[in-house]
Amino acid sequence: xxxxxxxxxxxxxxxxxxxxxxxxxxxxxxxxxxxxDQTEKTEDNGESEASSFPVTVTDALDNEMTLEKKPERIVxxxxxxxxxxxxxxxxxxxxxxxxxxxxxxxxxxxxxVGGLELNxxxxxxxxxxxxxxxxxxxxxxxxxLQQIRDAGVPVFVVSEAKDIEGTYQTIKQIGNVTGTSDKxxxxxxxxxxxxxxxxxxxxxxxxxxxxxxxxxxxPAPKLSTAGTNTFFDALLQVxxxxxxxxxxDGWTPIDPExxxxxxxxxxxxxxxTAEDNPVDNVLNRDGWGDxxxxxxxxxxxxxxxxxxxxGPRLTQGAKELAxxxxxxVFDE
Amino acid sequence: xxTQTSLTNKYVLAYGVxxxxxxxxxxxxxxxxxxxxxxxxxxxxxGGQLFHLSIDDxxxxxxxxxxxxxxxxxxxxxxxxxxxxxxxxxxxxxxxQNPLADPYILxxxxxxxxxxxxxxxxxxxxxxxxxxxxxxxxxVTALLTMFVVLFFARQADRAMRVETIILTGVIFSSxxxxxxxxxxxxxxxxxxxxxxxxxxxxxxxxxxxxxIILPFFIIGTLILLMNSKELNALVFGEARxxxxxxxxxxRKIIILVAGSILTGAAVAVxxxxxxxxxxxxxxxxxxxxxxxxxxxxxxxxTGAGFLMLTDLVSRTIISPSxxxxxxxxxLIGAPxxxxxxxKQRKGMRGGL
Numbered sequence: 001x002x003x004x005x006x007x008x009x010x011x012x013x014x015x016x017x018x019x020x021x022x023x024x025x026x027x028x029x030x031x032x033x034x035x036x037d038q039t040e041k042t043e044d045n046g047e048s049e050a051s052s053f054p055v056t057v058t059d060a061l062d063n064e065m066t067l068e069k070k071p072e073r074i075v076x077x078x079x080x081x082x083x084x085x086x087x088x089x090x091x092x093x094x095x096x097x098x099x100x101x102x103x104x105x106x107x108x109x110x111x112x113v114g115g116l117e118l119n120x121x122x123x124x125x126x127x128x129x130x131x132x133x134x135x136x137x138x139x140x141x142x143x144x145l146q147q148i149r150d151a152g153v154p155v156f157v158v159s160e161a162k163d164i165e166g167t168y169q170t171i172k173q174i175g176n177v178t179g180t181s182d183k184x185x186x187x188x189x190x191x192x193x194x195x196x197x198x199x200x201x202x203x204x205x206x207x208x209x210x211x212x213x214x215x216x217x218x219p220a221p222k223l224s225t226a227g228t229n230t231f232f233d234a235l236l237q238v239x240x241x242x243x244x245x246x247x248x249d250g251w252t253p254i255d256p257e258x259x260x261x262x263x264x265x266x267x268x269x270x271x272x273t274a275e276d277n278p279v280d281n282v283l284n285r286d287g288w289g290d291x292x293x294x295x296x297x298x299x300x301x302x303x304x305x306x307x308x309x310x311g312p313r314l315t316q317g318a319k320e321l322a323x324x325x326x327x328x329v330f331d332e
Numbered sequence: 333x334x335t336q337t338s339l340t341n342k343y344v345l346a347y348g349v350x351x352x353x354x355x356x357x358x359x360x361x362x363x364x365x366x367x368x369x370x371x372x373x374x375x376x377x378x379g380g381q382l383f384h385l386s387i388d389d390x391x392x393x394x395x396x397x398x399x400x401x402x403x404x405x406x407x408x409x410x411x412x413x414x415x416x417x418x419x420x421x422x423x424x425x426x427x428x429q430n431p432l433a434d435p436y437i438l439x440x441x442x443x444x445x446x447x448x449x450x451x452x453x454x455x456x457x458x459x460x461x462x463x464x465x466x467x468x469x470x471x472v473t474a475l476l477t478m479f480v481v482l483f484f485a486r487q488a489d490r491a492m493r494v495e496t497i498i499l500t501g502v503i504f505s506s507x508x509x510x511x512x513x514x515x516x517x518x519x520x521x522x523x524x525x526x527x528x529x530x531x532x533x534x535x536x537x538x539x540x541x542x543x544i545i546l547p548f549f550i551i552g553t554l555i556l557l558m559n560s561k562e563l564n565a566l567v568f569g570e571a572r573x574x575x576x577x578x579x580x581x582x583r584k585i586i587i588l589v590a591g592s593i594l595t596g597a598a599v600a601v602x603x604x605x606x607x608x609x610x611x612x613x614x615x616x617x618x619x620x621x622x623x624x625x626x627x628x629x630x631x632x633x634t635g636a637g638f639l640m641l642t643d644l645v646s647r648t649i650i651s652p653s654x655x656x657x658x659x660x661x662x663l664i665g666a667p668x669x670x671x672x673x674x675k676q677r678k679g680m681r682g683g684l
């Protein structure tokens with residue numbers, strides 16, 4: 001009897017562990033050291049796209065690979081890769097995307113190849129000539145990726161962007177490996193222009209008018225926020241606003257008391273898809289009534305994909321944030 | 333005569349120590365937090381609330397908000413949950429004569445979790461209940477689970493022997509647990525909420541959740557306290573209890589139902605917080621003996637104080653960030669329990 005309970009307990013515990021790993025496994029840093037020599041090596045291949053193949057590239061995991069010709073059937077296993085690929089004009093060539101993909105709407109017609117766990121059979125069945133993986137999940141799905149490589153399909157692991165500059169790098173990488181470097185350069189310079197024009201518009205915000213913004217990335221009761229080293233934080237710097245949680249690092253749970261103490265001017269929730277009325281929820285929270293943002297009803301929900309997904313739409317995220325944080329100054 | 337006096341003295345000491353621990357825990361838990369508020373001000377704020385005085389300046393208003401709307405309700409909720417889990421743990425261990433028994437052994441917590449997780453997953457919101465759909469549905473599924481478990485145990489074995497009850501409970505636990513896993517596997521955008529709920533927490537529930545658990549707490553506790561003599565008899569085996577004039581079947585069901593009500597309500601408002609229900613009753617039994625007339629109240633008071641303290645640690649140790657309370661209950665509870673176990677090993681025999 002006792003052994004049975006213990007056994008069951010062990011099974012439940014290990015199941016719990018697996019779930020825990022799956023949910024928290026997006027933080028495998030340190031894997032993007034290979035980025036720099038990768039760009040170096042492919043630099044000289046960049047000028048004329050048609051003649052640039054075969055191309056030899058090194059991915060974020062330091063795997064060197066040679067692509068004989070321009071990829072025609074591409075599978076993307078993470079939404080940011082998909083968005084970048086579409087932006088590079090590769091929409092037609094994408095044959096498979098992840099379960100989590102939701103943008104652009106053309107992804108609805110693409111084959112799904114799994115989410116946290118990849119459906120290796122489905123991927124191989126699509127007969128891709130390039131799989132765009134991602135450093136954040138390369139470890140957890142390492143065996144799966146190896147199976148794909150064993151099937152003769154090149155797997156390019158895109159590095160994990162930690163900031164806006166890193167996002168440019170990933171766009172460049174995907175451009176290199178797909179023979180769309182010129183287009184990638186255009187996309188990057190467009191993004192830079194967009195960010196610059198947002199910055200310029202908000203230049204007139206004086207230091208004493210700067211607003212502090214609290215990001216609520218996960219709702220009550222398990223309140224979480226985004227501190228430094230997040231895209232939220234990077235975008236706040238673009239729009240001349242302060243992160244109320246600047247003392248904290250990364251995505252982190254936070255004690256509600258601390259929010260009262262921070263007394264942010266604006267609260268931005270990012271889980272509008274998971275909860276019906278995030279704004280009302282914050283406005284009606286017990287004890288929060290005296291927070292500036294709540295008292296002045298400066299609580300907004302923005303699409304979390306725009307402000308946390310490292311892709312070309314980050315500029316759009318910055319604009320949305322600027323719109324809600326400085327509605328009087330910013331206008332677009 | 334002299335053993336009588338020494339027994340009385342022992343329990344005076346026991347209640348003295350546990351009540352002191354309870355009030356000390358409550359006081360520290362209310363006065364310490366991410367935002368430091370002087371003790372005098374804390375007392376003033378609580379006094380002011382009781383006598384409806386208003387505080388005007390901004391800092392005062394913020395501190396009032398923190399104490400009254402954020403800290404006090406979570407401390408009280410921690411107390412109620414801790415007390416509920418500790419007493420039902422004590423009762424299940426005694427009744428089922430199994431030292432591994434905890435409040436979750438009958439599958440009630442899995443039932444409550446299925447209700448809560450399904451509410452989150454399907455985004456159910458019952459018009460009149462609104463935000464309280466989750467705890468209410470969770471209590472309903474917990475009670476349903478309990479009745480189904482008892483019904484099956486009775487079908488399998490008319491006498492409802494202890495082994496049958498445990499086995500049925502364990503099987504239902506894993507059966508319902510797989511539903512939770514299924515929902516986790518299927519969910520996409522609500523994963524964070526579901527995982528957050530499953531980890532257990534007393535944060536941001538507010539006063540209304542206290543209103544939800546309180547009636548169940550009072551009813552469940554009263555029923556169990558009124559049955560403590562019968563529990564004492566049942567510990568010596570069902571045959572002995574029968575000879576002592578206890579209606580074994582009836583009492584067993586009453587006690588199981590009351591314990592499940594307490595567990596279900598606790599899980600419904602806070603998620604499944606482990607360890608309290610397993611270890612606090614063992615500690616109390618080791619320290620003060622197995623007499624349920626005292627074991628039950630002592631477990632409630634200590635369990636309440638313990639969970640208030642662990643919640644305090646969980647929200648202050650890496651402030652302003654927070655750790656899951658279940659981690660803290662195990663980190664603090666296990667070593668303390670090991671200490672008591674080692675110290676008492678020589679001196680005590682019997683019990684559980």
